[in-house]
Amino acid sequence: MKILVLGGDGYLGWPTSLHLAERGHDVAIVDSFHRRLWDHELGADSLIPILTLQDRVALWERLGKRPIRTFVGDITDWEFVGHVFTSFRPESIVHYAEHRSAPFSMLSRRHAVVTQVNNVVGTLNILFAMRDLAPESHLVKLGTMGEYGTPNIDIEEGFIEIHHNGRSDVLPYPKRASSFYHLSKVHDSNNIEFVCRAWGIRSTDLNQGVVYGVHTEETSLDTGLSTRFDYDDVWGTALNRFCVEAAIDHPITVYGKGGQTRGFLDIRDTLQCVELAILNPPAEGEYRVFNQFTEQFSVQDLAEKVRDGAEKIGWNPIIENIANPRVEMEEHYYNARHTKLMDLGLQPHYLSETLIDGLLETVKAHGGRVNKRLLYPRHNWKQGLLEDVEPGDRL
Amino acid sequence: MKILVLGGDGYLGWPTSLHLAERGHDVAIVDSFHRRLWDHELGADSLIPILTLQDRVALWERLGKRPIRTFVGDITDWEFVGHVFTSFRPESIVHYAEHRSAPFSMLSRRHAVVTQVNNVVGTLNILFAMRDLAPESHLVKLGTMGEYGTPNIDIEEGFIEIHHNGRSDVLPYPKRASSFYHLSKVHDSNNIEFVCRAWGIRSTDLNQGVVYGVHTEETSLDTGLSTRFDYDDVWGTALNRFCVEAAIDHPITVYGKGGQTRGFLDIRDTLQCVELAILNPPAEGEYRVFNQFTEQFSVQDLAEKVRDGAEKIGWNPIIENIANPRVEMEEHYYNARHTKLMDLGLQPHYLSETLIDGLLETVKAHGGRVNKRLLYPRHNWKQGLLEDVEPGDRL
Numbered sequence: 001m002k003i004l005v006l007g008g009d010g011y012l013g014w015p016t017s018l019h020l021a022e023r024g025h026d027v028a029i030v031d032s033f034h035r036r037l038w039d040h041e042l043g044a045d046s047l048i049p050i051l052t053l054q055d056r057v058a059l060w061e062r063l064g065k066r067p068i069r070t071f072v073g074d075i076t077d078w079e080f081v082g083h084v085f086t087s088f089r090p091e092s093i094v095h096y097a098e099h100r101s102a103p104f105s106m107l108s109r110r111h112a113v114v115t116q117v118n119n120v121v122g123t124l125n126i127l128f129a130m131r132d133l134a135p136e137s138h139l140v141k142l143g144t145m146g147e148y149g150t151p152n153i154d155i156e157e158g159f160i161e162i163h164h165n166g167r168s169d170v171l172p173y174p175k176r177a178s179s180f181y182h183l184s185k186v187h188d189s190n191n192i193e194f195v196c197r198a199w200g201i202r203s204t205d206l207n208q209g210v211v212y213g214v215h216t217e218e219t220s221l222d223t224g225l226s227t228r229f230d231y232d233d234v235w236g237t238a239l240n241r242f243c244v245e246a247a248i249d250h251p252i253t254v255y256g257k258g259g260q261t262r263g264f265l266d267i268r269d270t271l272q273c274v275e276l277a278i279l280n281p282p283a284e285g286e287y288r289v290f291n292q293f294t295e296q297f298s299v300q301d302l303a304e305k306v307r308d309g310a311e312k313i314g315w316n317p318i319i320e321n322i323a324n325p326r327v328e329m330e331e332h333y334y335n336a337r338h339t340k341l342m343d344l345g346l347q348p349h350y351l352s353e354t355l356i357d358g359l360l361e362t363v364k365a366h367g368g369r370v371n372k373r374l375l376y377p378r379h380n381w382k383q384g385l386l387e388d389v390e391p392g393d394r395l
Numbered sequence: 396m397k398i399l400v401l402g403g404d405g406y407l408g409w410p411t412s413l414h415l416a417e418r419g420h421d422v423a424i425v426d427s428f429h430r431r432l433w434d435h436e437l438g439a440d441s442l443i444p445i446l447t448l449q450d451r452v453a454l455w456e457r458l459g460k461r462p463i464r465t466f467v468g469d470i471t472d473w474e475f476v477g478h479v480f481t482s483f484r485p486e487s488i489v490h491y492a493e494h495r496s497a498p499f500s501m502l503s504r505r506h507a508v509v510t511q512v513n514n515v516v517g518t519l520n521i522l523f524a525m526r527d528l529a530p531e532s533h534l535v536k537l538g539t540m541g542e543y544g545t546p547n548i549d550i551e552e553g554f555i556e557i558h559h560n561g562r563s564d565v566l567p568y569p570k571r572a573s574s575f576y577h578l579s580k581v582h583d584s585n586n587i588e589f590v591c592r593a594w595g596i597r598s599t600d601l602n603q604g605v606v607y608g609v610h611t612e613e614t615s616l617d618t619g620l621s622t623r624f625d626y627d628d629v630w631g632t633a634l635n636r637f638c639v640e641a642a643i644d645h646p647i648t649v650y651g652k653g654g655q656t657r658g659f660l661d662i663r664d665t666l667q668c669v670e671l672a673i674l675n676p677p678a679e680g681e682y683r684v685f686n687q688f689t690e691q692f693s694v695q696d697l698a699e700k701v702r703d704g705a706e707k708i709g710w711n712p713i714i715e716n717i718a719n720p721r722v723e724m725e726e727h728y729y730n731a732r733h734t735k736l737m738d739l740g741l742q743p744h745y746l747s748e749t750l751i752d753g754l755l756e757t758v759k760a761h762g763g764r765v766n767k768r769l770l771y772p773r774h775n776w777k778q779g780l781l782e783d784v785e786p787g788d789r790l
Binding site: 078109112113116117120121124125128151152153154160162163164165167168169171172173174175176177178179180183186187190191193194197198199327333381382 | 473504507508511512515516519520523546547548549555557558559560562563564566567568569570571572573574575578581582585586588589592593594722728776777
C-alpha cells in the first residue's frame with residue numbers, strides 16, 4: 001500500500017516509517033524539520049544522536065531495505081501539499097506532522113498561536129487534498145488522550161451514549177483539554193469528524209497516550225537508524241525524563257502530588273496500532289476513534305517504578321515532588337476504555353522491569369549528553385515563560 | 396463602564412455600540428472592515444445603504460449623543476491589540492469580530508483556512524491581552540447555537556450532567572458543528588473555557604440563534620445610523636432573505652424540505668442580551684454559556700410566515716424548495732433550553748406579523764437595490780464554489 005507518513009522525521013514518525021516499509025509498504029515521508037528547529041530555539045537536543053533524514057534514509061537503503069521516498073516541506077503550504085499528493089497518490093496518510101508539546105504551546109502567546117495555526121491549517125490542507133486529490137484514501141490521525149481531560153466518568157472511545165430527559169443519542173465524547181496544544185488536537189478532531197460526514201472522508205483518530213521507550217525492531221538494526229529521545233522540560237515525557245534523571249543521579253522530578261493518571265504505551269505498540277488502523281480501514285464517510293494506550297499509571301507510580309529499577313542496578317535516585325507548572329488535577333478518577341485496538345489484534349508490550357532496565361542502560365550510555373539545565377520547568381501554565389529563569393536559560 | 400465592541404461596524408456590532416453608548420457606557424469600536432471587503436469579493440452589498448464608520452460615529456455625536464471612540468485594525472495583529480488594550484483599558488469586551496458566515500467558510504480551502512485562522516487567532520489574542528493587560532475584564536463572546544448541531548436529546552446551555560456506568564459528571568455539552576465557520580466557534584469556545592480555568596478569565600459565551608430584523612431604537616433615530624442588511628446566499632440569513640425575495644416578487648427559496656429547526660431572535664433582543672451579560676458579569680475564572688434566542692422555528696415555518704405576511708399586504712410570493720447546498724438534517728428533533736437570559740431579565744420581542752410587515756415595507760423601499768443573481772446559492776457544502784455558475788457570477 002502507498003503510505004504517506006507526515007512528520008516522518010520525528011520520534012514516532014521515523015520508526016513508524018521503517019516499520020511500514022519493512023512490512024512491504026511503499027512509504028514516503030513528509031517533514032518540515034520544525035522539530036529540529038525548535039531544538040535550537042529551546043537549547044535542547046535529542047539525548048541519542050540522530051542522523052539527518054537524508055542520511056537515515058540512505059542508510060536504510062544501504063542495508064538492503066525497501067527505499068523510502070522523502071518530501072521536504074511544510075504541510076501548511078498548500079502548493080507543497082498539492083505537489084506531494086499528485087506525485088505520490090497516497091492510499092493511507094499517517095499524520096504525525098503536528099506541534100506535539102503542551103509546554104511549548106503554553107510558553108507565550110506566540111507559541112500558542114503557532115501551535116494552533118500549524119496544527120489546524122496543516123490538517124485542513126490534508127483534508128482538502130484528500131477530498132480533491134485522493135478521495136479514496138484513509139487518514140490515520142494522531143490525536144491524544146489529553147483531549148478528554150479527566151472527567152469523573154469513564155472515558156469512552158470517541159463517542160458516548162447519553163440519556164437525557166427521557167431521550168438518548170450517541171454523541172461525540174465531551175472534551176476538556178488543558179493546554180493550547182491539547183486543544184489544537186480537539187479542534188482537529190472536530191474538523192475531521194465534520195468532513196467525514198460532509199465529504200465522505202475516511203478517518204481514524206488515534207487518541208494516543210504517553211509513549212515511552214526508544215528501540216523498535218527496525219531502529220535497533222543500526223545505531224544510525226536511532227530515533228530521537230527527548231528528556232527536557234518542553235519535549236520530554238514522564239517515563240523517558242525520569243530515566244534520564246535516574247541515570248545522572250538527579251532527583252526524579254514529579255510535578256505536584258503525582259496523582260495525575262494517564263494512559264501509557266510502549267513505542268513498539270504505537271507502530272502496531274498505526275499499522276492495525278491502516279490494515280483495517282473505516283468505511284467511506286466513517287470517522288472512528290481508537291484510544292491508543294495499553295496501561296494506566298499515575299505519574300508517582302511511574303517515578304517509583306523507575307526508582308525501583310534504578311535501585312536494582314545499584315543506583316540511588318530520590319523522587320522530588322516539585323511545584324506543578326501545569327493546570328491539572330493531581331488527584332482524580334480516571335478510567336479510559338481502550339478495547340478497539342485490542343479487538344483488531346494489538347499485542348501489547350506492557351511496562352516491565354526489563355523495559356525500564358534497558359531504557360536506563362541506554363540512557364546511561366548517553367549520560368554525558370544530558371544538559372541538567374533542561375530538567376526543571378522553565379515555564380508554567382499561568383504566566384508562560386518564567387521571568388526568574390537565568391538570562392542564559394531564556395528561550 | 397468602559398466597553399470595547401470588537402467588530403463594531405457590523406450588522407450587530409454597530410447597533411450594540413449605539414445601544415450601550417445610549418445607556419451611559421464609554422464605548423470604543425474596533426473594526427478591520429473585512430466584512431465590507433468581502434462584499435467586494437462576493438459582488439454583494441447591504442440592501443440598506445450604510446455610511447462609513449467614521450461618518451456614522453460623527454453623525455451620532457452631532458445628534459448630541461455620547462461619543463464613541465474608534466480603533467481601526469485587525470485583532471489578529473497582536474501589536475494592534477496591545478495598543479487598543481493599553482490605551483482604552485476595557486472593563487467589558489464584546490466580541491463580534493469574527494468571520495460569521497457558514498457558506499463563506501465552505502467556498503474553498505482558502506475560505507475555510509481564513510475563517511478558522513481569523514477566528515481562532517483573533518480570539519487567542521484577545522484572551523492573552525485580557526490576561527496580561529486587563530485581568531479583571533469580562534469577555535462577552537458571540538458564539539452560535541450552530542455549535543451544538545442537531546442532537547436527538549435536549550440541548551442545554553453549555554454544560555450537561557451525564558450519568559454513565561454508575562458515575563456522573565457535569566461536562567461541556569457535546570458539539571457537532573456543520574461548517575468550518577461553526578467549527579471555528581467551537582474551537583473558540585474550547586479555548587475560552589480552558590483559559591477561564593487556567594488563568595481565571597471571566598467569560599460569557601453567547602450561543603446565539605439566527606437574528607432577524609434591522610431597526611433598533613437607536614438606529615431608527617436617523618437613516619444615517621442604519622445598520623447593514625444582508626440578503627445574499629453567503630451573508631443573508633433565513634428570515635431577512637425571505638423578506639427580500641417576497642418584496643421583489645421572487646420565489647422564497649427554502650433549502651431542501653425546510654424541516655431544519657433553529658433558534659431565532661429579534662435584533663433588539665441581541666442588544667438586550669449583550670447588555671444583560673455585561674451588567675451581570677461572571678465570577679473570576681467562570682466560563683458560562685447562555686443560549687441566546689427566544690423562539691424555535693423550522694425554516695419552512697418562517698417561509699410560510701413571510702408568505703402570509705406578504706399576502707396580507709397584497710403580494711403573492713410562492714415558496715420554492717430548492718436543492719439544499721448544506722449538509723444538514725432536514726427533519727430532526729430540536730429542543731434547546733434558553734432560560735438563563737430570561738432569568739436575568741430578558742424581555743423578548745417575539746416574531747409577530749407586525750415585525751414581518753415592517754420588515755417587508757423596509758425591504759420594499761430598497762427593492763431597487765436587490766441583485767437577483769445573489770439569491771440562489773453559488774456553492775454547496777460538498778464541493779465549495781460551484782463550477783457551473785456563470786463566469787460573471789464567479790467569486
